Amino acid sequence: MAEVALTQIDHWAASAGFVIAGYYLANENLRDLSHEKMGHRIAEKIADNFSSACLVVIDNRNLTLNMDNAALCVSQFADGKWKPRDKSSFSLARNSLDTAATLIQRRTYEELMDFDNHLDDISQDWRNLSLNLEVDEEAGTVG
Template sequence: MAEVKFSARAYCKIILHVAKYPHAAVNGVLLAEEPKPKDGTRSKDLNIVDAIPLFHLCLHVSPMAEIALTQIDHVAASSSLVVAGYYLANENLNDISTDKPGHRIADKIAENFSPACLVVVDNRRLSLTMENTALIVSQYGDGKWKTKDRNSVLLEGPAGVVQEAAAALLQQNRQRTLVDFDNHLDDVSLDWMNPEANDIIDEAFKACLDP
């Protein structure tokens, strides 16, 4: 069974994006390492290494989404990465559905990268302790999105460490450091690549690895 693995940076940025705007729906895209061929075929396993927060105001304004995706694609290519997925969290606590505009973005990503994934954040699993993985992951295959078994969705490092790092970041209100594309459009000096948040997440993960 193909596996999808999230780095600490990717997972924590998704959680921080949701936590920064608890009153709103949010979305973003996922970057992955290009799967290496095995026995002449490309593996469907995905290693998601980063998340790029997009919007929290109006999630599907096409011109802004196109501008953002074009810039992200350029940055990904320059780093030998690929745009490999789409994530969203809905405004309603119990809503784990994917709307049609979100599906269109995910489908477009899958056109260019066949093992792409579609991630919905289960808001009910968010807490200051983050004991449960809050992601519902689907992967594209045979022309449709198929929800993956939770056992095939992995997080970087030993069991529980990424969740512990995410919990520590939330308890420290580190979501305030996260910049999404809406923030960047309001103030272009704010970097949507999130160098500050990346450093903070990396430090939190290392601290949880070596307490």
């Protein structure tokens, strides 16, 4: 099923002028920073097509209503394996942490649909267009 999803997503991305540059995941267990085997394989498939691919794990321990630091653990594919990136090696837009904290406070994450949700009920939009608009509005990047 993951391969079907990746193929469909890749087709959609290419037709929209995008490239799949990475894979992110957020584990249900707050203390879990691991990436399951399937997620790892998907990320490696992405790296086969995009040499600078990233694997991002949301660090649930750092998700708070008043965020001071990015809750991200970023790895980049190099020399055939995933290598952790230092937090100083990437940056976020100026208001990203405030936007994330506000969206967490509103429980916006409950609206997030992934491809599995879409396959269970095709009325669920895996592209999350309305959610993306809400994020853009909160971040002040609309228009």
